[in-house]
Amino acid sequence: MxxxxxxxxxxxxxxxxxxxxxxxxxxxxxxxxxxxxxxxxxxxxxxxxxxxxxxxxxxxxxxxxxxxxxxxxxxxxxxxxxxxxDPLRDGRPARIDSCDWLSPNVLRLRLVPQQTLRYRAGQHLVLWTEGGVARPYSLASLPGEDPWLEFHLDCRQSGAFSDAARNFRPGDSLRLGELRGGALHYDPDWQARPLWLLAAGTGLAPLFGILREALRQDHQGDIRVVHLAQDPTEHYLAEPLAALADSHPQLQVEQPSAAQLPAALAGLRLVSRKTLALLCGHPHSVETFARRLYLAGIPRNQVFADLFLPHA
Missing domain, CATH: 3.10.20.30 (Beta-grasp domain)
Structure with missing residues (x-):
């Protein structure tokens, strides 16, 4: 033995x-x-x-x-x-700059690491509380532009980390664990291709960073963002997305609720076989998106997905 x-x-x-x-x-x-x-x-x-x-x-x-x-x-x-x-020994220290509720269930957490962290839009980090609770979250911030690391925490359901997060205050300390690549990113070679970004819930976080990265790199193709939320109050980035759409004519934003999703997906019509799609959120939502994209004619090797797996 x-x-x-x-x-x-x-x-x-x-x-x-x-x-x-x-x-x-x-x-x-x-x-x-x-x-x-x-x-x-x-x-x-x-x-x-x-x-x-x-x-x-x-x-x-x-x-x-x-x-x-x-x-x-x-x-x-x-x-x-x-x-x-051991987060005290192996983790990187960070300080909470701000924590704000963007909707009844989504907490925006902005951290300032003690040492500069190199990352790219679409990656995620394991966050550790001082009490030793760890949870991975996707980065919503844009490297080289935002002075903080931004995360969108779904606190709708009770959990060890989300319960602790409800009591976070500016100035509190957290530790940063492993930085993970993930399947989502923006490639400069995509600049002229249509880009569809489909998110469910806080799956919008990494896609928001990738969207801003694409616009910063002067993406020329059409960009379509679809953000699924259970109800309209959970479209927590409605204003920032609207502001980006106002200043970038190639960007179209749709924000369906769960009841409106079938009609929104039915409206996805493929204009170019070069279209790329990035999907993020709960596995069930991502699978629903992927099925529709397959029917719309997007080749599987042009669809990239990152699943927010439920706690095992």
């Missing part, structure tokens, strides 16, 4: 058991969210031994060389000694 060591703790585990499950069963506090190798909340570092990793490509080469692994994707096949990610 393999032995799993975490600090001074020693656990005897079943062969080939999942590392995250073994840690949780042994009383080791490891944050996790998606269990799919996407959010990077469950980072651990291997000090001795090597687990069987189902997604070795989920981390970059430098991180892997340092021994970091995603616990949810690893199985224990031999004796293993690890240490869990």
């Amino acid at each position: 393999p032995e799993l060591r975490v600090g001074e703790r020693s656990l005897t585990v079943e062969p080939a058991c999942n590392l995250l499950d073994a840690l949780l069963a042994g009383g080791v506090a490891v944050p996790y969210s998606c269990r799919a190798g996407s959010c990077h909340a469950c980072l651990v570092r291997c000090l001795r031994g090597e687990p069987l990793d189902a997604k070795p490509g989920a981390l970059d080469g430098e991180r892997r060389e340092q021994g970091w692994r995603l616990a949810c994707q690893c199985r224990i096949v031999d004796d293993l000694q690890i240490e869990v990610f």
